[in-house]
Amino acid sequence: MKKTSPLINRGIYIANLLVASLLLVASVFSFLTIQIIPALSLLSLFVPFLFLLNFLFLVYWLLKRKRKFLLSLVVLVIGYLIFGSFYKIGNTTENVLDSDLSIMSYNTWGFNKNGWIKEPNIGDRIIDFIKKEDPDIVCIQEHSRIRYQQLRQYPYRSETPYSVPRTTQAIFSKYRIVRRGSLDLPETINNIIYADILYRNDTIRVYNVHLQSFNIVPSSETFSEEESERNYKRLIKTFAQQLEQAIIFKKHLETSPYTNLICGDFNNTQFSNVYKTIKGDFNDTFLEKGKGFGRSYNLLGFPIRIDYILSDPEFEVISHENFDEKLSDHYPVMATLRLKSD
Numbered sequence: 001m002k003k004t005s006p007l008i009n010r011g012i013y014i015a016n017l018l019v020a021s022l023l024l025v026a027s028v029f030s031f032l033t034i035q036i037i038p039a040l041s042l043l044s045l046f047v048p049f050l051f052l053l054n055f056l057f058l059v060y061w062l063l064k065r066k067r068k069f070l071l072s073l074v075v076l077v078i079g080y081l082i083f084g085s086f087y088k089i090g091n092t093t094e095n096v097l098d099s100d101l102s103i104m105s106y107n108t109w110g111f112n113k114n115g116w117i118k119e120p121n122i123g124d125r126i127i128d129f130i131k132k133e134d135p136d137i138v139c140i141q142e143h144s145r146i147r148y149q150q151l152r153q154y155p156y157r158s159e160t161p162y163s164v165p166r167t168t169q170a171i172f173s174k175y176r177i178v179r180r181g182s183l184d185l186p187e188t189i190n191n192i193i194y195a196d197i198l199y200r201n202d203t204i205r206v207y208n209v210h211l212q213s214f215n216i217v218p219s220s221e222t223f224s225e226e227e228s229e230r231n232y233k234r235l236i237k238t239f240a241q242q243l244e245q246a247i248i249f250k251k252h253l254e255t256s257p258y259t260n261l262i263c264g265d266f267n268n269t270q271f272s273n274v275y276k277t278i279k280g281d282f283n284d285t286f287l288e289k290g291k292g293f294g295r296s297y298n299l300l301g302f303p304i305r306i307d308y309i310l311s312d313p314e315f316e317v318i319s320h321e322n323f324d325e326k327l328s329d330h331y332p333v334m335a336t337l338r339l340k341s342d
Helices: 006-029 038-063 069-083 122-133 145-150 225-253 273-279 285-289
Strands: 101-107 137-141 156-159 170-173 177-183 191-199 202-210 259-265 297-299 302-304 307-311 315-322 333-339
Touching: 006 038, 006 069, 038 069, 038 225, 101 122, 101 202, 101 259, 101 307, 122 145, 137 202, 137 259, 145 156, 145 170, 156 177, 156 191, 170 177, 170 191, 170 202, 177 225, 191 225, 202 225, 225 273, 273 307, 285 307, 285 315, 285 333, 307 315, 307 333
Parallel strands: 101 137, 202 259
Antiparallel strands: 101 333, 137 170, 156 170, 177 191, 191 202, 259 307, 297 302, 315 333
16 A cells, blocks of 8 residues: 555544544444433434544554554444444344244334325335234324324234324234233323233233424525524434433333333434433344345435334344335334244
């Protein structure tokens, strides 16, 4: 490789130090359940780019045969151990048994009732998709109550109570629901519901989570000076609300007497303290059996993962699938699970 002047190399190393420090700070910050410096919460949105930049610095110093490559190498290893992989090569799917439990999470965007997608019969096509995949349990965020009549293969359902002025979440189940509840999150239209379900010889609890939305629609005006400042403040506030909601949820989860499953739209990435607070020691089905980027949402053309299925360690993850069905602003995800006691 052509020689570079010491001055240029010094500048590159300073940039390397900055990028490595940002990834390290993002890694540490993901463990915090308080917002010490609110602006740092935004780092979680840029973690994939910080990984990429550190990798490029690593390659640069290796080609230069400089020990400076160790800086990015160490930070990349730390980041990987903390965040896991955001791209999966794919795992071998085990044979599915009749006794295994399949579960889907899908933000249906109200079944397109407001006509955001300019195509015919979007709501009916979502119903057809669910019927085709035929999971045992479906967790729907931004549900439309009238659609239950089209999902008659699910004799049991739990929905956000009418008395709660929230966006509607729903849990549809082929197995009997014996108890249901709603966590009425403060100062938001978002909502978390749960259902206790008789599954085989056990009772499991399924949570359907829909955390605070950012409510930012990307456009040419998004990056204007006035809009940028307004959106920055909105992002900071949203991260704080999400973390508060995650803590409320976690406290409720700790009181559950059952084996638990968590589904839903967290409106945040796996690199955030919001995700880590909710996940705890649960298995992320994508990290266990997924492949690719696990995209469930497109942000300015970039695939990101903000919809999750998390399973209690009592479940073995048999499979995970991200679907490429553009019938909402989100893409559906589905997993197959097996109770280890079986």
